[in-house]
Amino acid sequence: MNWWIMDDNNIVVMKFGGTSVGTIEKINKVADRAIIANKEGKNVVITVSAMGDTTDDLIGLSAKISNNPSRREMDMLLSTGEQVSSSLLAMAIIEKGAKAVSLTGYQTGILTDDTFSEAKILDVGKKRIFKEFSKGNIVIVAGFQGVTSECDITTLGRGGSDTTAVALASALGAKYCEIFTDVEGVFTGDPNIITNARKINILSYDEMLEFASSGAKVLHLRAVEYAKNHEVIIHVRSSFNNNEGTWVMNTESVNDKMEQAVVSGVSYDTNQVKISVFGIPDVPGVAARLFSEFAEAHINVDMIVQNVSEKGKAAISLTIKNEDLKIAKEVIDRMKITLHIESVEVDTDIAKVSIVGAGMKSHPGVASKMFSCLGENNINIEMISTSPIIISCVLRKDRVKEAIRLLHDCFSLEKE
Amino acid sequence: MNWWIMDDNNIVVMKFGGTSVGTIEKINKVADRAIIANKEGKNVVITVSAMGDTTDDLIGLSAKISNNPSRREMDMLLSTGEQVSSSLLAMAIIEKGAKAVSLTGYQTGILTDDTFSEAKILDVGKKRIFKEFSKGNIVIVAGFQGVTSECDITTLGRGGSDTTAVALASALGAKYCEIFTDVEGVFTGDPNIITNARKINILSYDEMLEFASSGAKVLHLRAVEYAKNHEVIIHVRSSFNNNEGTWVMNTESVNDKMEQAVVSGVSYDTNQVKISVFGIPDVPGVAARLFSEFAEAHINVDMIVQNVSEKGKAAISLTIKNEDLKIAKEVIDRMKITLHIESVEVDTDIAKVSIVGAGMKSHPGVASKMFSCLGENNINIEMISTSPIIISCVLRKDRVKEAIRLLHDCFSLEKE
Numbered sequence: 001m002n003w004w005i006m007d008d009n010n011i012v013v014m015k016f017g018g019t020s021v022g023t024i025e026k027i028n029k030v031a032d033r034a035i036i037a038n039k040e041g042k043n044v045v046i047t048v049s050a051m052g053d054t055t056d057d058l059i060g061l062s063a064k065i066s067n068n069p070s071r072r073e074m075d076m077l078l079s080t081g082e083q084v085s086s087s088l089l090a091m092a093i094i095e096k097g098a099k100a101v102s103l104t105g106y107q108t109g110i111l112t113d114d115t116f117s118e119a120k121i122l123d124v125g126k127k128r129i130f131k132e133f134s135k136g137n138i139v140i141v142a143g144f145q146g147v148t149s150e151c152d153i154t155t156l157g158r159g160g161s162d163t164t165a166v167a168l169a170s171a172l173g174a175k176y177c178e179i180f181t182d183v184e185g186v187f188t189g190d191p192n193i194i195t196n197a198r199k200i201n202i203l204s205y206d207e208m209l210e211f212a213s214s215g216a217k218v219l220h221l222r223a224v225e226y227a228k229n230h231e232v233i234i235h236v237r238s239s240f241n242n243n244e245g246t247w248v249m250n251t252e253s254v255n256d257k258m259e260q261a262v263v264s265g266v267s268y269d270t271n272q273v274k275i276s277v278f279g280i281p282d283v284p285g286v287a288a289r290l291f292s293e294f295a296e297a298h299i300n301v302d303m304i305v306q307n308v309s310e311k312g313k314a315a316i317s318l319t320i321k322n323e324d325l326k327i328a329k330e331v332i333d334r335m336k337i338t339l340h341i342e343s344v345e346v347d348t349d350i351a352k353v354s355i356v357g358a359g360m361k362s363h364p365g366v367a368s369k370m371f372s373c374l375g376e377n378n379i380n381i382e383m384i385s386t387s388p389i390i391i392s393c394v395l396r397k398d399r400v401k402e403a404i405r406l407l408h409d410c411f412s413l414e415k416e
Numbered sequence: 417m418n419w420w421i422m423d424d425n426n427i428v429v430m431k432f433g434g435t436s437v438g439t440i441e442k443i444n445k446v447a448d449r450a451i452i453a454n455k456e457g458k459n460v461v462i463t464v465s466a467m468g469d470t471t472d473d474l475i476g477l478s479a480k481i482s483n484n485p486s487r488r489e490m491d492m493l494l495s496t497g498e499q500v501s502s503s504l505l506a507m508a509i510i511e512k513g514a515k516a517v518s519l520t521g522y523q524t525g526i527l528t529d530d531t532f533s534e535a536k537i538l539d540v541g542k543k544r545i546f547k548e549f550s551k552g553n554i555v556i557v558a559g560f561q562g563v564t565s566e567c568d569i570t571t572l573g574r575g576g577s578d579t580t581a582v583a584l585a586s587a588l589g590a591k592y593c594e595i596f597t598d599v600e601g602v603f604t605g606d607p608n609i610i611t612n613a614r615k616i617n618i619l620s621y622d623e624m625l626e627f628a629s630s631g632a633k634v635l636h637l638r639a640v641e642y643a644k645n646h647e648v649i650i651h652v653r654s655s656f657n658n659n660e661g662t663w664v665m666n667t668e669s670v671n672d673k674m675e676q677a678v679v680s681g682v683s684y685d686t687n688q689v690k691i692s693v694f695g696i697p698d699v700p701g702v703a704a705r706l707f708s709e710f711a712e713a714h715i716n717v718d719m720i721v722q723n724v725s726e727k728g729k730a731a732i733s734l735t736i737k738n739e740d741l742k743i744a745k746e747v748i749d750r751m752k753i754t755l756h757i758e759s760v761e762v763d764t765d766i767a768k769v770s771i772v773g774a775g776m777k778s779h780p781g782v783a784s785k786m787f788s789c790l791g792e793n794n795i796n797i798e799m800i801s802t803s804p805i806i807i808s809c810v811l812r813k814d815r816v817k818e819a820i821r822l823l824h825d826c827f828s829l830e831k832e
Contacts, residue, residue, distance in 0.1 A: 024477065024480040024481055027481070028481070058500070061440070061500075061504060062504065062507055064440040065440055065443070065444070065504060065507045065508050065511055066507050066508075066510070066511040069507045069510075069511070070506065070507055070510045072517070073503045073504075073506045073507045073510070073517075073518060074503075074507075076499060076502070076503035076506070076518050076520075077499075077500060077503040077504065077507075079499075080496035080499050080500050083492060083493075083495075083496050083499075084474070084477075084493060084496050086492070087489045087490075087492035087493040088477060088478065088481060088489075088493065090486065090489045090492070091478055091481045091482050091485045091486055091489045091490075091493075092481050092482075094482070094485075094486045094489070095481055095482040095485070101488070101489075102489060102492050104492075104569075106522065106567075107567050107568070128567075151522075151523050151544075152523070153520075
C-alpha cells in the first residue's frame, strides 16, 4: 500500500462505469470486488453508471418525441438508467450472501442546483449512508444524478458518475476514490496508437485536468476539478484485474520523494472544428461581443488566435467541439452585420495534439522542442495555445497519429 | 354528461395502462387527449404504467441474478419503468405546446407502508400537484409506486397504477377517475369468447370487486376496494375512442333511477389449481392451522370445501392460484405429520366460472338456475362457493368456454 493512504479511515468509494456493469456477469464481478473489500473490514460505497448503452437508448426514445426535449424531463428519464444498475448490483451482492442497499441521488442526499442536464453538486448528505453502514450494508449510490431543493431530479452531465464518486469520497472523508474503468490507468499516450505507451503512476490534479480537457477520456473533467478543490485522491484502475493504476493527487506532497516529469504524456482530440472569421474591425470590444454570444449559446470555445490583417481589420480563428458547429454558425450568421464580418471559413479536417507536464513550467525549451519535432517531420502547425503545463497545436486531422507517435518518442515518454 | 358528475370540481384523473403507452405513437395520442382536457379548462392528472413489456423485461434481468431477489431492490428496479413512461409523456405534451411535468411517487408524496412489492397507500400528498396546477402544468404521476416514511421506494403490486389513479382522485377530490384501457369497458362476458357480450353501463363497487376477483382483468382488485372505501367513481373506457365506458360507483344513489340487474355478467378464471387433502382428523382447529400456514406463506386460498368422510376424518378441497402451487405443496409437506394428513391430490385441469350480480341477493333461485344450466349440458360441477352477489363453480378446464356461453345465454345477458 502506498504511504499516502496509510491513515485510511476505513471508508472506500468505488466507481464502476457503464462497460463495467454492462452485463449481469460483469455486475456479479463488481459484487465480488465489493464483498472482498467489505470482508477486509471496509465500509464500502459503490457508485455505478447505467448499464452499457442504456443512456443512449433512452436518449433515442426521447429523440423520437422531440428534437429539443425538456431538460427537466430528460433528467427524469435518464436517471432511471443508474437506478436500474444500482438495484441490480445490490441484488447481486445480497444473492452472494452479503448485505447491500441501493440508493438514488435523492435518497443519498446529493443536492444540486437546478441546471438540468449539467447540474452542479451543492451538498452531499452523509446521514443515510452512515445509517446503512451501521446496519452492515454495502451502499450502492446511483451515479450521475442528484436532486434540487425542490425535489426535482437532476443529472450531472455525461461522465457525471465520476463526479458523484469524488463528491461522495469528499463528503464521507474517504481517503481516496477508486475509479474502475476498462483501461489500466492514465497512459503517456493512447496505447491503441502508441505501442510503447507507459502507464503513469502519479499525476497532479492540474496535469489530469489538462489530459481530460485535451482529449483523454479516462476521467471526467468536472470530477477532477471537484477532486482538486476538495483534495480527494483518485485512483484510476482497471476493473478487470488488481493492478495498481494511476494516482491523481496533490503532487506537492510527494515532490520531495520524486522529480516531476517535464512532459507526462501526449493527448489528442479529433472532435474539433476550426472556424475562421475574417474582416472584423480591429477596435476594442468586437471580439468580446462575439465570444459573449458564444458563451450565451453554451458553446465552449477551446483555442483562439487573433491576427491583425491589413487595413485595421482583424481575423480570428477559434476551435470548438464538432457538435457545437451548427449553433456556432447560427450565432455567427446573426452577428455578421452588426460586427461587419466579411467572411467565415469552417474547417472540419483539423485536430489538436497536446503535451502535458507539470515540470514544463520550470523547464524552458519544451515548446520549441515540440514545434521542431513536428516541423522536422513536415507536420504543419496551424494554431498554438499554451498554458504553464500544456502546449497544444492544431494540425491536419490525417497527421494526428503520426504526430503523437513522434512527440511520444521525441520526449522519450516510454522511459520512467 | 351523466348527472352524477355534474358538480365536477374541475380536476380529472386519467390512468393509461402499459398497452396505451407502449409506443411513442401511443404516448403522443395520450398527450393529445390530455391537452384536449386541459384546454377544456380542467386540471389534469395522468397516471401511467410502464411501457408495454418494460416491467417483464426488468423482472427478466433480476431473474438472471437471483431466484428470490430482495423485494426492496425489486421495487427500486421496477419503479423505473413508470418513471420512463411518465417523463416521455411529459416531453410529448411539452413538444405539442402545452405545459407538463412528471412526478415520481416520492415527488408526488404517495406514502406507503414498507411491504415492498405489495405496499399499501397510507397517504397521498396534494401540495406538489396543486403547485404544478397553479403553474398551468398537466401533471403526470408515475403509477404503481410510492415511498415509505424512510424514503425507500415501494411498488403497489401488479396493476398498482389503477390504485395510484384512484388514490389520487380521492386525495384531490376529483369527482371521478378515468381508467383508459384496451377494451371499451366491463362486459357481460369476455367478448373474445361470447360474441354477443354487452358493455355494462353501471356497476356497483361490490359487483366490480367480484368481477375483478373472479378473473375479469379490466380493473385491479385493490383499486376497486380503494374506490369503494373512498367513494371514488371510476370510469373504465377505451383509450382508442371517445365512447362512454363502464361506470363503477355506489349504485344505491342511482337505485331510484334504474333496476339492479339480477345477474350483471359472467366471468372465468383458468389460472387456478385444486388441492385436495384427505384424512385430516375431524377435530376443531385442524383446518385453521392449515390455513394459517397458507396465510403466512402469502398464499391466497380462493375456494374451500370441507367434507367429513368416514371414521371422523375430514377431506378439504381448496383452490389457489397456479403460481402459488409450489409453495403450497411445501407447506402441506411440512404439515403432513403434525396434522396427520393421509394423502394429497393436486388437480391442475380445473377452472372457475362465476356469475355476478347485485340483484342476486333479493332474487332467490339464481343459483339453482346456474346449476341446472350447467347440469343440463352435462358439465359437472366439482366445487361451489357463493356470496350474496356471486356464485362460482369449479369445472373441468376444457369446458369453461362452453360453460360461460351457456350461462350468458341462460341469463339473457345480451339484453339490457
